[in-house]
Amino acid sequence: MIRKLSITDIPQVARIHKQELSGFLPELGLQFLENFYKASLDIPEMFTLVEKKNEQILGFVSGIESAKGLYKKVIFKNPIGFAILFLRYFVTHPEKIVKMVKILSYPGFADDSPELLTIAVKKDYQKRGIGKNLFQKTVEEFTKRKIKKFKISVYDKLPANGFYKKIGCKFVNSFEFLGEKMNYYSYEIKILNPKSQVPNKLTPRVIPSTFDELSVNSVEGSLSLSKNDSRIRERSLHALRLVGMTV
Numbered sequence: 001m002i003r004k005l006s007i008t009d010i011p012q013v014a015r016i017h018k019q020e021l022s023g024f025l026p027e028l029g030l031q032f033l034e035n036f037y038k039a040s041l042d043i044p045e046m047f048t049l050v051e052k053k054n055e056q057i058l059g060f061v062s063g064i065e066s067a068k069g070l071y072k073k074v075i076f077k078n079p080i081g082f083a084i085l086f087l088r089y090f091v092t093h094p095e096k097i098v099k100m101v102k103i104l105s106y107p108g109f110a111d112d113s114p115e116l117l118t119i120a121v122k123k124d125y126q127k128r129g130i131g132k133n134l135f136q137k138t139v140e141e142f143t144k145r146k147i148k149k150f151k152i153s154v155y156d157k158l159p160a161n162g163f164y165k166k167i168g169c170k171f172v173n174s175f176e177f178l179g180e181k182m183n184y185y186s187y188e189i190k191i192l193n194p195k196s197q198v199p200n201k202l203t204p205r206v207i208p209s210t211f212d213e214l215s216v217n218s219v220e221g222s223l224s225l226s227k228n229d230s231r232i233r234e235r236s237l238h239a240l241r242l243v244g245m246t247v
């Protein structure tokens, strides 16, 4: 069952993030990831959805309406907690300071557009449709937020490129980030309004032209038959019922 992230899910989500995703954030450690997801609960433009079965998280996805300034927003939710984590990390990995500064220059953090930030499914549960379901729920969540298009960036080397292509994301371009090739994809949400599929009862163009025996009053939505041919009459009535007219 897919639902929104709750505070008790966070240790499992952080673990899946660390295990299934490479990159700098997982390198910062589980505590950093836990703080990140905790802070995200207080950022209304960000959401995380989890697939949970018997209290076990099998996968999760995070999205944001605008990634602009995301890390500043996250850090300012718990500045002391993050400062301690960064200090601890940089004391033991001083060479990573430059990398951290470069990460903050990730083009996505200057871009105002909606983005799917992370999706990951536990290794043993991959290729069973969970990723697809999480993606579908992401589409629904963005739709609720009146967003029609969102982007995804992914390292070129990852098999996930195949997943994104399979589920209908369009490749936009590639760019280099920290010496690695990354790909941008875009997903356009096509909303099928069920009402728009039901033709307007008052629209005469839905009437087949061969049924010229019919006269349709488009203002009143009423129908009259000028001939008494029962075959034509039955076919006409059937056609009209199919397009939603009450006859």
Ligand SMILES: CC(C)(COP(=O)(O)OP(=O)(O)OC[C@H]1O[C@@H](n2cnc3c(N)ncnc32)[C@H](O)[C@@H]1OP(=O)(O)O)[C@@H](O)C(=O)NCCC(=O)NCCS
Residues within 6 Å of the ligand: 020, 021, 117, 118, 119, 120, 121, 122, 125, 126, 127, 128, 129, 130, 131, 132, 133, 154, 158, 159, 160, 161, 162, 163, 166, 167
């Ligand atoms: C990418 C990921 C989330 C996909 O989740 P998943 O649950 O394995 O995917 P699904 O089973 O829902 O697959 C949906 C479709 O994509 C296809 N697909 C999945 N992974 C694929 C891959 N690596 N290459 C090509 N197609 C793939 C499936 O065959 C399936 O196709 P179908 O609908 O025709 O059967 C998962 O592999 C993962 O967690 N990877 C590690 C983390 C990662 O790299 N995340 C992306 C970067 S943010």
